[in-house]
Every structure is written in structure tokens, then in C-alpha cells.
Amino acid sequence: MSSMELILAQPRGFCAGVDRAIEIVERAIAQFGSPIYVRHEIVHNRYVVDDLRAKGAVFIEDLAEVPRGSTVVFSAHGVSQSVRREAEQLGLLVFDATCPLVTKVHIEVAKMRREDREIVMVGHHGHPEVEGTMGQSDLGMYLVETVEDVINLKVKDPHKLAYVTQTTLSVDDAAEVTAALRARFPDIVEPKRNDICYATQNRQDAVKFMAPQCDIVLIIGSPSSSNSNRLREVASRLNVSAYLIENADALDPAWLVGKRRVGISAGASAPEILVQQLISRLKESGIASVRKLDGVEEHVQFPLPRGLGGNEERGSSISTHDSVNSN
Ligand code: SF4
Numbered sequence: 111m112s113s114m115e116l117i118l119a120q121p122r123g124f125c126a127g128v129d130r131a132i133e134i135v136e137r138a139i140a141q142f143g144s145p146i147y148v149r150h151e152i153v154h155n156r157y158v159v160d161d162l163r164a165k166g167a168v169f170i171e172d173l174a175e176v177p178r179g180s181t182v183v184f185s186a187h188g189v190s191q192s193v194r195r196e197a198e199q200l201g202l203l204v205f206d207a208t209c210p211l212v213t214k215v216h217i218e219v220a221k222m223r224r225e226d227r228e229i230v231m232v233g234h235h236g237h238p239e240v241e242g243t244m245g246q247s248d249l250g251m252y253l254v255e256t257v258e259d260v261i262n263l264k265v266k267d268p269h270k271l272a273y274v275t276q277t278t279l280s281v282d283d284a285a286e287v288t289a290a291l292r293a294r295f296p297d298i299v300e301p302k303r304n305d306i307c308y309a310t311q312n313r314q315d316a317v318k319f320m321a322p323q324c325d326i327v328l329i330i331g332s333p334s335s336s337n338s339n340r341l342r343e344v345a346s347r348l349n350v351s352a353y354l355i356e357n358a359d360a361l362d363p364a365w366l367v368g369k370r371r372v373g374i375s376a377g378a379s380a381p382e383i384l385v386q387q388l389i390s391r392l393k394e395s396g397i398a399s400v401r402k403l404d405g406v407e408e409h410v411q412f413p414l415p416r417g418l419g420g421n422e423e424r425g426s427s428i429s430t431h432d433s434v435n436s437n
């Protein structure tokens with residue numbers, strides 16, 4: 111095993127939306143004291159959630175669990191309009207950690223609805239981002255995951271349709287599904303810019319570049335993390351053995367037998383410390399060298415909400431997203 115080489119994807123790990131969401135919870139705890147309630151896992155990573163819980167965050171799924179007058183943070187995945195209304199009715203102080211790139215999709219939905227279009231969402235059933243985005247439309251939306259779903263889709267008026275997508279889809283799968291939508295509904299209105307976010311795109315591109323150089327790819331991320339699962343799939347589709355692991359403890363040494371080049375990346379919600387722990391563990395197994403690949407350097411930052419040291423206004427962050435997605 112001593113001739114084994116470790117290859118690190120660039121970029122990997124935290125995106126700007128995750129950085130911001132974690133900072134919102136930390137600042138809310140510092141400013142208002144614990145407990146700070148957080149609706150749903152702030153980001154889909156066990157390490158992050160456990161760390162914030164230890165600092166005073168209380169994670170809940172239903173706002174009914176939050177005592178009146180408390181402070182609540184909405185997770186990076188976003189929430190439906192009905193959850194916003196419920197928070198208002200309960201008199202909760204809300205800090206919204208919805209990623210501005212998810213908010214951009216919500217704003218698109220509102221515009222499409224004003225044009226009286228029915229909306230198709232391309233996304234994964236049951237994912238909180240999908241629930242939040244679908245909950246932006248008073249009359250609901252159609253959810254499609256696959257080309258087959260598109261074939262079976264029944265709409266009221268094929269000439270009054272629009273679509274949006276989840277931000278963390280497989281770029282390749284989404285391209286197939288949206289091509290099927292355009293083929294079946296030629297008048298369908300597309301999002302102004304791709305809804306798949308810069309972080310998802312960059313991390314998938316980086317794994318596509320890395321995987322052919324590897325005998326095995328390890329992705330650090332939680333099983334509930336959509337973008338982390340997609341990274342594993344990207345490597346796997348290039349016929350490289352690929353595993354999604356929560357941390358170094360989940361590494362099975364048997365996977366490494368006969369492997370000379372081990373590629374590592376991490377989902378957008380996975381902290382770099384977990385990557386470093388995995389590298390240390392692999393070094394104990396006799397990794398000879400570590401090679402960091404070249405890739406996109408990201409300099410994206412999102413403003414914090416007003417009231418937590420930032421001056422974000424709902425509209426002001428949109429120009430930031432647009433320039434981000436045009437990268
Ligand atoms: S993965 Fe993309 S959409 Fe999700 S939090 Fe990060 S930047 Fe925002």
C-alpha cells in the first residue's frame with residue numbers, strides 16, 4: 111500500500127450558502143443566547159448539526175415545537191410560503207438562512223405564477239428544498255425526477271408552462287430531463303439562468319476531472335446531502351469505484367486493496383476538517399503522496415441578514431446570484 115497516491119479535487123466542500131447558513135446560526139446564538147431553534151438540519155451534514163447543537167441550537171422539523179416568541183432559523187434549503195405564514199402567526203423572530211441561490215428560484219416561481227403559468231419542478235421527491243420551492247406556488251406544481259415522469263406528465267395547458275429545477279441536481283441528469291420537457295412542451299418557459307448552482311456545477315466538474323485519474327473515489331458527505339450523492343454518482347458513472355462516507359471512521363480498508371490512486375472530494379455541506387481527518391487516516395495506511403488538483407477558485411460570498419451584522423435586503427442579493435451563476 112505504500113505506493114498509494116492521494117488526489118484531492120478542487121473545489122470541494124463548503125459553498126457560500128452553507129458558510130452563510132452556519133454563520134447565521136452561530137451569530138443568532140451569540141446575539142440572542144440559546145436555545146435558537148433551527149427548522150430542519152441547517153445543512154445536511156451530521157458533523158455541522160452536532161457542532162451547532164453543542165453550541166445551543168435546537169433542531170426541529172415542525173414550528174409547532176417552538177415556544178411562542180422564540181427565535182427560529184430557516185435552513186439553507188428554504189421553506190414554503192405556508193411555513194413563513196405559520197412563523198408569523200406564532201410570533202417567532204425569524205432569521206432566514208435559505209441560500210440566496212434557492213431564493214432566486216423562489217423569485218422565479220413567483221414571476222412565472224404572475225404570468226399565470228403552471229410550473230414543473232425538476233427535483234428529488236421529499237427533499238426539503240423541493241418542498242420549499244413547490245410551496246412558493248399557491249396552486250402547487252408538478253414534480254418530475256426522470257424522463258419517464260416527463261413522458262407521463264399531464265398538464266392543463268401545454269402552452270402556459272414553465273419549469274425550475276432543484277439547485278443540487280446532477281448536471282447531466284437535469285440536462286436530459288429538461289431536454290425531454292422542451293421536446294414535449296416546446297412553449298415551456300425556462301429559468302432565466304440555470305437553477306443548478308455554481309457550487310454544484312463546480313464540484314461535479316472537479317470530480318469528472320479527477321475520477322479518470324483514480325482507482326477509487328471517496329466523497330465525504332452525509333447520506334441526506336443531495337449534492338454529495340450526486341458527486342458519488344458522477345465518479346461511479348465514469349466506471350470508478352466510488353463511496354459516499356460520513357467521515358474517516360466509515361472508511362472500509364477492504365475498499366483500498368489493490369488501489370493505487372485514491373481521489374477525494376466533499377459535498378457542499380461537508381466541512382474540510384472531515385477531509386483532513388480522512389487524509390490523516392489514509393496516511394496511516396501508507397499513502398505516499400498527496401496531490402491537489404487545479405480547479406476553479408471560488409470567491410463567492412453572500413451577505414448576512416439584517417439584524418445579524420449584515421445588511422442584506424431581499425432584493426439586493428439577487429444581483430449577486432445572477433453574477434454568480436454567470437460564472
Ligand atoms: S449547494 Fe448551492 S444552492 Fe445549496 S447552499 Fe450551496 S450554493 Fe446554495
